[in-house]
Amino acid sequence: MPSSHYGRSSRNRKAVSAKIYDDGVELPNVTAVAVDLTNWDETKKAIETFGAIDHVVNNAGILIPQTFMEITKDVASLHFDVNVIASINVGAKGATPAVAMYAATKIALEMLTKSVSVELSPHNIRVNCIAPNGVNAPMLKFSHPSLTTTVEKAYKGTLKEKIMSLNYSFAGKRVLITGGAGGLGRALVQRFHDDSAVVLALDEDSDAIEQLQKELPNVTAVTVDVADWNETKKAIEAFGAVDHVVNNAAILIPQYFMEITKEMADLHFNVNALACINVVQTAATGMMERGSGGSIVNITSIESTGATAGFSMYSSAKIALEMITKSMSVELGPHNIRANCVSPNGIDGDGMVKISDPRITAAVEKLFQRNTIKRLIDPNEVADLVMFLLSPLSAMITGETVVIDGGFMAHFS
Incomplete structure (x- = not known):
């Protein structure tokens, strides 16, 4: 039977340790360690002690419900630290070279936008996202030469400098x-x-x-x-x-x-x-x-x-x-x-x-x-x-x- 290892993310280490102990009694073949995944050094040490790993499931997550108008910086950072950033340390990779965090935060912003739209729409406030591809703007200037080449190849022939007004007539079309x-x-x-x-x-x-x-x-x-x-x-x-x-x-x-x-x-x-x-x-x-x-x-x-x-x-x-x-x-x-x-x-x-x-x-x-x-x-x-x-x-x-x-x-x- 393959061995399994896991960690949990929580601010309540005593509760986690007790749960780890209980799980160790119930499943003695499971190697279980109490660790806060937002602590990269401790998490890395724990994973390295496991030895070879064939598969990874990033399951740890945290959910502290707050309405949009009540969200604090600490709670926002905690959700990103646990639910997104910790997975990088464990082993998750982004879909595009060198922009994993950018991609992760942008998709998170899309879901945040949905949540905001639900909560603010009763006040007649609409919220939407725009997700462009390559935009001819300074942000696309990369210092890493291989990434610059990759992006230029992907966007070749698509960047335009023409600026449109918001008016258009279909006259004669x-x-x-x-x-x-x-x-x-x-x-x-x-x-x-x-x-x-x-x-x-x-x-x-x-x-x-x-x-x-x-x-x-x-x-x-x-x-x-x-x-x-x-x-x-x-x-x-x-x-x-x-x-x-x-x-x-x-x-x-x-x-x-x-x-x-x-x-x-x-x-x-x-x-x-x-x-x-x-x-x-x-x-x-x-x-x-x-x-x-x-x-x-x-x-x-x-x-x-x-x-x-x-x-x-x-x-x-x-x-x-x-x-x-x-x-x-x-x-x-x-x-x-x-x-x-x-x-x-x-x-x-x-x-x-x-x-x-x-x-x-x-x-x-x-x-x-x-x-x-x-x-x-x-x-x-x-x-x-x-x-x-x-x-x-x-x-x-x-x-x-x-x-x-x-x-x-x-x-x-």
Whole structure:
């Protein structure tokens, strides 16, 4: 039986020593030492006395709950000392050469940001992180020559000195929007139309398309089922040049897992994921031929991050679309075509979800209660994010899924 060794981190050494003694009685083959892992010298001595070690589990941790506004420097330092820094001494390594502590503290900052957002949102205070890659700034100047070479190689051709303003107009740009006649799609059509873009809309609802054309006669709108690849391709090719694509068309027919039919499974994947491939292939062909580049936003859902009873096919198709989008970004990137996802939570007045099963309705309502900002998302708030990701303002964002969820994902429950 392999031997095992462990230490515990605590300010109460007597309690730890007593526990070590008890464990030694219960498991005499375990070599157990009482040591405070924040004391690097003592920890190192203890580990060295163990001799050869084949595997390491950094399990020691400390949790002293405090609200964000009550956190003291001592408690903050203690958590980092025990939960992050001690693992370096024991044997953990960072994922990138020489920046282990930077990476560890930055990921810790991301979780801290989630905690702060939960606690401050009742006061209408929002908190978010931005995680950039190489930024053309003095911080990227390293004294270590091998690290400088590694970073320069990783960032080669990505650093830009051009500074953008926060304003951009889509005037004259040709924007294709699927599912454009209702819900979020209709709001997107309106926003791009109001910004003087040339809007090209697809939707399978002929009555809604007719109404859209009456309200916005400058919009080119066609009735087509995006699950029909041939007809969709013909419609897009007839539009001519396309600069930007929003894959918004989607279907959600809630069913419990044991009730799902093959037809229903196929329908969800065909509309919510596979159709987007055809749409982008068709539009991107023209972008590549013209050498003009372009940008794509695929609308996914917060449902791709976890399971909700009755939504299995919808959630599965949406997470598939997120991976498809990453692949798009990798393969189309050399042609200056970017692809990202926008993942919203409940949108006010979306109209896509028709739920008759009261069990599923109750589950969805319970989910929305997780939002730290207690309201549904306005369609124009999603449109703001879509327009940003399509514009040159986000020129270095590609292959990402950007969540807009009112703080839903910041909560455990």
